[in-house]
Amino acid sequence: MMKPRSKFLVAFAACGLFAQGASAHAFLDHASPAVGSSLPKPPAVIRIWFTQELEPAFSTIEVTDQAGKRVDADDVKVDGADRTQLYETLKPLPPGTYKVSWRVVSVDTHATQGTFSFDIGP
Amino acid sequence: MDFNAEYATGLIRGLHAVGVLSLFGIFVFRVTVACPLLPKAPSPALDKLEARLLLLSWFSLVLAVLTEFGWLGDEAVSMSGLPPLAALSPKILGKVLLQTVYGEAWLARLGFDVLLALLLFARGRFPGWQRGIDGAGVALSGATLVALAFVSHAASLDAGERVVMVAVQAVHLLGAGGWLGALLPLFFLLQAVEGGPKYRGPALDGMACQRFSSLGIVCVSAIAASALANSILFVGGVAGLFGTLYGILVLVKLTLFLGLIGFAAWNRFHWTPRLFLPQRKNRGVAAAGLRRSIVMETCLGILVLLVAGLLGSTPPAVHSQPWWPFSFRLSSAALELPAVYNEVLIAGIGAVIGVFVTVGGVLSRRYRLVLGAVGVLVTAFFVSTPLQLLSVTAYPTSFYHSPTRFTVHSVAEGGQLFGENCTACHGPDGKGDGPRAKSLAVPPADLTAEHVRDHPDGDLFWWITAGTDNGVMPPFAGVIGEKGRWELVDFVHAWNGAALLATPPEKGEEEKAILAPDFRFDCPDGTQRALREPAADKVVALIFTGEPDERLAEMMAEVELAERLAEVKAIPVLGLEPGDPQAASLRQRYCVADSRDLAAAYALYTPSPRDSSGLRGQVFLIDRDGWLRDRREFKREAMKALQTRIKAITAKRLPPPTGGGHVHGH
Numbered sequence: 001m002m003k004p005r006s007k008f009l010v011a012f013a014a015c016g017l018f019a020q021g022a023s024a025h026a027f028l029d030h031a032s033p034a035v036g037s038s039l040p041k042p043p044a045v046i047r048i049w050f051t052q053e054l055e056p057a058f059s060t061i062e063v064t065d066q067a068g069k070r071v072d073a074d075d076v077k078v079d080g081a082d083r084t085q086l087y088e089t090l091k092p093l094p095p096g097t098y099k100v101s102w103r104v105v106s107v108d109t110h111a112t113q114g115t116f117s118f119d120i121g122p
Numbered sequence: 123m124d125f126n127a128e129y130a131t132g133l134i135r136g137l138h139a140v141g142v143l144s145l146f147g148i149f150v151f152r153v154t155v156a157c158p159l160l161p162k163a164p165s166p167a168l169d170k171l172e173a174r175l176l177l178l179s180w181f182s183l184v185l186a187v188l189t190e191f192g193w194l195g196d197e198a199v200s201m202s203g204l205p206p207l208a209a210l211s212p213k214i215l216g217k218v219l220l221q222t223v224y225g226e227a228w229l230a231r232l233g234f235d236v237l238l239a240l241l242l243f244a245r246g247r248f249p250g251w252q253r254g255i256d257g258a259g260v261a262l263s264g265a266t267l268v269a270l271a272f273v274s275h276a277a278s279l280d281a282g283e284r285v286v287m288v289a290v291q292a293v294h295l296l297g298a299g300g301w302l303g304a305l306l307p308l309f310f311l312l313q314a315v316e317g318g319p320k321y322r323g324p325a326l327d328g329m330a331c332q333r334f335s336s337l338g339i340v341c342v343s344a345i346a347a348s349a350l351a352n353s354i355l356f357v358g359g360v361a362g363l364f365g366t367l368y369g370i371l372v373l374v375k376l377t378l379f380l381g382l383i384g385f386a387a388w389n390r391f392h393w394t395p396r397l398f399l400p401q402r403k404n405r406g407v408a409a410a411g412l413r414r415s416i417v418m419e420t421c422l423g424i425l426v427l428l429v430a431g432l433l434g435s436t437p438p439a440v441h442s443q444p445w446w447p448f449s450f451r452l453s454s455a456a457l458e459l460p461a462v463y464n465e466v467l468i469a470g471i472g473a474v475i476g477v478f479v480t481v482g483g484v485l486s487r488r489y490r491l492v493l494g495a496v497g498v499l500v501t502a503f504f505v506s507t508p509l510q511l512l513s514v515t516a517y518p519t520s521f522y523h524s525p526t527r528f529t530v531h532s533v534a535e536g537g538q539l540f541g542e543n544c545t546a547c548h549g550p551d552g553k554g555d556g557p558r559a560k561s562l563a564v565p566p567a568d569l570t571a572e573h574v575r576d577h578p579d580g581d582l583f584w585w586i587t588a589g590t591d592n593g594v595m596p597p598f599a600g601v602i603g604e605k606g607r608w609e610l611v612d613f614v615h616a617w618n619g620a621a622l623l624a625t626p627p628e629k630g631e632e633e634k635a636i637l638a639p640d641f642r643f644d645c646p647d648g649t650q651r652a653l654r655e656p657a658a659d660k661v662v663a664l665i666f667t668g669e670p671d672e673r674l675a676e677m678m679a680e681v682e683l684a685e686r687l688a689e690v691k692a693i694p695v696l697g698l699e700p701g702d703p704q705a706a707s708l709r710q711r712y713c714v715a716d717s718r719d720l721a722a723a724y725a726l727y728t729p730s731p732r733d734s735s736g737l738r739g740q741v742f743l744i745d746r747d748g749w750l751r752d753r754r755e756f757k758r759e760a761m762k763a764l765q766t767r768i769k770a771i772t773a774k775r776l777p778p779p780t781g782g783g784h785v786h787g788h
Contacts, residue, residue: 026278027525032650034642036531037717052278057221058201105201107223108278110437113203 026052026106029084033118042093042120046072048102053083058105061088063098071098083107095120127200128435134192136431140424141186142231142266143295145238147303148179149259155304155333156311157256159326171314175307179242182303186266187235194218194228227272234266267295275356275438287355290348297344298430300337302382302423308334309416312409327409328397335390342383349379356438361521365444368436375429378422385419444521446580451516452509455576462511469507476501517584524579526608528615529640530723536613537722539606543598552617564594569614570621575779582611612639620727623750635776638742638750639723643695643715651713654748661768662744664715664724665756666697666737677758678712697724697737727753745771747778 029049033039046063056078063072071091079085086104098120103113152175160168198218199209208214219225238259245255271294276287308330315326353363353372363369389412396408456462476497483493526532540552549556552569559566567574574582586607589597598607619636627633640653653662667674678694698705698716708714721734727750730736741756741764751771754764 030642030652034531055201055222055224057217103203105222106278108275109197109201109222109224109273110278111200111203 026050026054026084026104026110026112028102028114028116031100031116035116036118038119038121040121043090045087045089046100047085047087048100049082050084050086050104050106052106052108054078054086055105055107055109058103058111059086060103061086062101063088063090064101065093065099066097093120127196129432131193131196131200131435132432133428134189134196134431135434136428138186138189138193139270139295139298139427139431141182141184141189142263142270143299143427144182144303144306145179145186146260146263146267146296146299147301147305148175148182148307149256149263150300150337151175151304151307151334152256153260154337155308155330157253159330159333167314171310174310174314176242176246178306178310183235183238183242187232190228190231190235197224223277224273227269230269231266234262234269238262238266263299264296267299268292270295274434279355283355287351290351293344294348294352297341297348298427301341301345302420302427304334304337305416305420305423309413309420312413312416316406316409325398325405327412328394331389331394331397331412335386335394338386338390342386345379356440358440361444361446362439362442364448365446365521366439366442368433368439368442369444371429371433371436372439375426375433378426378429381422382419382426385415385422389415389419443519443523445518446516446520447518448516450513451520452512453514454512455514456512466508466511469504472504473501476504517581517588519584519587520578520580522580522583524583524608524611526605526612527640528612528637530717530719532609532612533616533639533726534719534722535606536609536611536616537726539602539610540613540617543602544610547595552614562594564592566595569617572618572622574614574618575622579608579611579615582614583607586610616723616726619750620731623727623753624729633751633774633776635747635749635778636751638744638748640748641715641717641720641723643713644709645713646710653744659746660693661746661751661771663694663764663768664697664742664744665694666721666724666740667756675711677756677761697721697742743768743771745775747775749776751776 027050028035029051031046031048033043033046046061048061059076059078061072061076062070065071071093073089073091076086076088079087086102096119097117099115099117101113101115103111105111156171156175160171194215195206195210198214199206201218201222201224202209202214204214217225219229241255241259241262245252245259248255271288271291274288274291276284276291278284279287311330312327315330357363357369357372363372393408393412393415397405397412399405399408457466476499478497479493479500480497483490483495483497486493540548541550544552545556546558547556547562547566548554548569549559549566554566554568556566585595586602587597587599589595602610615637616639622634622636638653642650642652644650665678667677678696693713695713695715696708697720698708698714705714705716721737724742725731725734725737727742728736728740739756740753742750743752743754745751752767754760754767756764
């Protein structure tokens, strides 16, 4: 049996775990290449869709290889027609695992950040 | 940003609101109350009032401008993510001011502030222009409030909603300014006319209060209506109200607001009539009481604005996970049982009768006490019955929204985790018959049972996170990460849905709505779509086929031909396993979905759930609402039957499950 006290502690710990996610505003909606996906061919562009419109001046994407070297062209833009979409050109990528780190500011001024990875396989 | 920083931002926003609302209130007061009432001839008492109002205006303007700069610095830090010294560089500040929506609204407000300063400067010097200056003051200070609405949470909404909600926000701010901002000016007016014998004549203070009440009623109505619209959009529901910081702040603000209304009513109905009493002494007592009351109302008003500032920098409840504080929640699932439905219906009628008796009691003079008491008791009795019948056990995470959205990825990942962590007790088939099941005091849950789908995602998430109440299932919070636990919830729902799909409804029984795991597919015209986004207007036929190229082409042609005849509305999507040698050529002709996750997730719905080769030659039919309606063999001889089924699915939509369970994946 779980003691009431330890149950409380679990609940408390859980509360702390979720607090971070709860303070976010513009969430990642979906991405291309998709979060955690494996691609047969390297993509030329990375696109991330968010749940809110973004401020282009303070929204960035950084793609790094396993050695931590940046492999994006550092030309991130917010799509003119769809201000929830952020995209950036990628250098030609050899097979491997790539980490995508994003930090965005939504139009109601709140900053959020996150990471995900994708694989390029032979 | 950490909580203390949010707190500081909130306070700055609150103080800024105090400044701008006060300025707007002073101009509104001048135009609607002071100007029509007070004689134009100068007098020492009116000069005193004028001097104080001007001082208060300057004070409000300076407060507004100082906090505006403080807020800008704060935003530069939070937007750039840099340490304060680096963030306050001209480069970053320039970026904030010139390249963001916040910056545009900030510059507009600063422009209005400069014009307001010119107006205040002119007001003391050109007495003849005062009316024009006051009118311009209302317009300019009102414009700063409208500009403020552009940086509220409303700014983050979709274009259509945004226009409406920015307007709602502006109405809210204008209402608050017209009421709370005019309180101190009213106080100064009462103070100024008090000892001045010349103006005591026709109860000038009483008339001012009456005019102020009319202004107050208009403002409070605007505040209440806009607050309701705000709550619906940003709090969302009961869970958001009680389970999030935003909701709690809304409750605090509402309580303080009711306090303000209490003061206003007391001032209006208790003190104001007494300002017209014949005896000078009684009038004096009333005027002093009223002034005290106004000061307290003002303090409460400032508190409300500080809470409002905190709300502005707190994520809205609808974007947060609500931590449900009660051990029960209301669910309409039980209403499906006829006995419960009837009992609730009877209780409802009883409660209505109780309310009528209570109202009758209030209206009747003779039996007020007896009827009132009986009415309240009857109402309470009949209201408590459905509350008991419809309340079900709830957990802190009961109202959490799943972040994983029931996609093939989350289901596939969840399946992996299930195999590693859950089969020992729940069994490889999830029927609660794992090797350790026999040694447990309470048998593990059969996850294929239909009632599982009546539980909200948040309940399942709680049991996985913290264990079950009886202590038999241990907590997995320390074993599986948060995302993994949500993926397990998705897997359990998929597994449960697969069991349901395998047992077709009996005669007379309604077909059940089973949510299909979401996936993306690419079509030859270059478009990429997801199953649920945007919602399809046709049935999606997800076809896994092992046919050789030519035969496949023939069969697909039949599907497409049928579609073109506009009788059968379906989007054929080829589901491919990764590494399919035909993939490249098929992509040019058909919409294609291919990933390991797609195969792993949809294999669950076949007789060989762990072997994706069992998908060969299967077709899944998913309707416009995202419900998985059918799985059958995709073979040439059965094309007619397939088309008939697609037609039937198109013709009949299914209602979502009523249990508040697995309704939508986003």
